[in-house]
Amino acid sequence: MVLICLCASVQAEPSLKHVGSLRWEQPEPWFGGWSGIEITDNGSRMTVISDRGQVTQTKLQRTNGRISGVGILSTKRLGKSAGEALNKKAGDAEGLAIADNGNAFVSFEHRHRIMQTNLMTGRTSGRINLPFKDTMGENSGVEALAISADGTLFAMVEQAQSGGAPFPLYAYKNGAWRVSAHIPRRGPFRPVGADFDTKGRLWLLERAVTPLGFRSRIRLFIIDPNAPSEHTLLTTIPARYDNLEGISVWNAKDGQMHVTLISDDNFMHILRTQIVEYTVAE
Template identity: 40%
Template structure:
């Protein structure tokens, strides 16, 4: 059959594509993985990471109330080839007592504000603490009454700060029977719960960050027993009405990486880069990995 009769339809369709607004889905490009190891019983269990705007500096917390900071060694392609430590500190409570592993010292989420202040979320006793200086006592932040009813070890691991300085956090697990996860906001000294994010019970929220594009990046984990861990990164638009335009950027296979728990999102000059770190749980058969991907728009 001659295709001539279809030419007007084809031309019309092409004109429609050119004229209509069309959003291409983003993809990701693997950058590299670095396995980090240092001697010492307190090395491991890393659950939160922040990376400087130029991609060279880092702050990392473990779930045993220790924070470390330093610089990355990168090759000419920007891949991590080493880490140089500049310091570390045992986090303190608001009374100046060093926090110990366990109920009070289960530090999980990390975020840094524009003035260099550090915010850390804790499980066990669910709370958020602020530090102007990690060698000084924590500045106590009152918690909402609703947090008292949260199950043990299901609290706040994802922590992010918006461009206007508001703090966002969300619980690791989804409540039974729910299809959403509440997002809590701390702004002007007050907590509210203005919106929620869609959720699936097999995926736990373990890390969060606001990217240089102003969007909310959520790292989720699925533990599959002997099959190991798989990870997922979702990205959302963010405004006063909440989180929208849910987009899955990455979903890894089981055993592809270790237990990725922390995420930092920054601009590397070629696009948005996502740096993740794994929690080894201080077990000899797990490892501390730093995994990086670049977002291709």
């Protein structure tokens, strides 16, 4: 087992440019609590999951490249393989990862597990157990879930380790888990979302809660035993955005890389569902 302690690098780092934010609103009672997001089809389609067990697929309208509207294509309650809807605690979906072949995986809190998920029907199957359950609080499970190009699932637990220890980056392939890296813990931030870009780099969305509001941070990692690197690309002041929990990294038709974030409003009127987008300059 190779354990990588990722450290700051002297390599030139990418930068982020904010291109737009949209407040997404729907009147339906199921709307809200979005914790996981994937953008596909060159930025025209969005799939989101909620912590009340909803999976929703949408069509994104864009004006000059910026999101100007969201159209619902389908929405389903997450359910068991036989179709029965998951109960409240079993349905607390937090992380979403969609492989290049379309296979989708969802991580759940409270009833800690990862399930393969049919996005059209909402049915879950193929439970992936988590041997590191004892590192998680009931409401601090796998929120950061991502899948690499070779189909390896990567998971990070929101629960901070004792003594300021780094966050383990768990990898799952061929039916077995291993620790592939240690992500340094820097400040009060905790992992809430993750994704891989087309260059194989890991993007990590982190959150900190303050009396003045939520803070967000994005770090970029190259997980290479020979030349690991870490770059902090975004750190917000309190209340710059709401409770950002989901991240998706994708490329437009012209090759431009984008980062799309979504917030979890916790079904509270004082919070908003925000879709926030950045472009990446290399």
